[in-house]
Amino acid sequence: MKLTTIAVMIVLMLMGEMVSLDKLNTHKSLAAARFGPAAARNQPAPEFDLQGLDGKSYHVGGSRDKPLIINFWASWCGPCHEEAPDLNRMYEAYKDELDIYAVNVTKGDRLQDVQGFVKQYGLTFPVLLDSKGLTAERYRLQVVPTSFLINKEGVLVDVIHVLPAKALEAKIRLLLDKDQKPPL
Numbered sequence: 001m002k003l004t005t006i007a008v009m010i011v012l013m014l015m016g017e018m019v020s021l022d023k024l025n026t027h028k029s030l031a032a033a034r035f036g037p038a039a040a041r042n043q044p045a046p047e048f049d050l051q052g053l054d055g056k057s058y059h060v061g062g063s064r065d066k067p068l069i070i071n072f073w074a075s076w077c078g079p080c081h082e083e084a085p086d087l088n089r090m091y092e093a094y095k096d097e098l099d100i101y102a103v104n105v106t107k108g109d110r111l112q113d114v115q116g117f118v119k120q121y122g123l124t125f126p127v128l129l130d131s132k133g134l135t136a137e138r139y140r141l142q143v144v145p146t147s148f149l150i151n152k153e154g155v156l157v158d159v160i161h162v163l164p165a166k167a168l169e170a171k172i173r174l175l176l177d178k179d180q181k182p183p184l
Helices: 002-035 078-094 111-121 134-138 165-178
Strands: 048-052 057-060 068-073 099-104 127-129 146-150 155-160
Touching: 048 134, 068 078, 078 099, 078 111, 078 165, 111 127, 155 165
Parallel strands: 068 099, 099 127
Antiparallel strands: 048 057, 048 127, 068 146, 146 155
16 A cells, blocks of 8 residues: 555656646747747847936947957845846946946836946946846746856857856957957
8 A cells, every 4th residue: 555655756856847847848949939049059049229327328239340349247146246246347448349238127226226236337338228127037047146158140059157357358258259250
């Protein structure tokens, strides 16, 4: 009797796991239908238009003048506070060769906290507001902070999380070196 009960419980657990996996695959299929393919290395970066704190509209998608780092963040995120000064220093050092867009996951944040964060760290690069969370969904964002490195052709070349300043700079140099044209 005891063995039968255990066998039934195992079968029920396996069936539950199969239902969960089916729901997950259905969710992924619905997301892909709604937003297109997920952000993936060596593929075009998902396109979006967002408004910045400065009131300007910013577009991502297709070829660009400079490589781009899209950094998804939130004011309540501890690691976001850690990396903000480094991102700002990197932007100041490379702004002639590189764009950085800080995309705030505004749907889960408060505008006054976003503004306070920007002021606290003196961010000089554009801060974009993802107020509906659609851009985070399009990029299949799992955690903040997450940064997507995109080359001039609009191709996603790397995905990173918080890195020490030297490692971040190495990733930036690699992104910039990939975009250098060979001499004629």
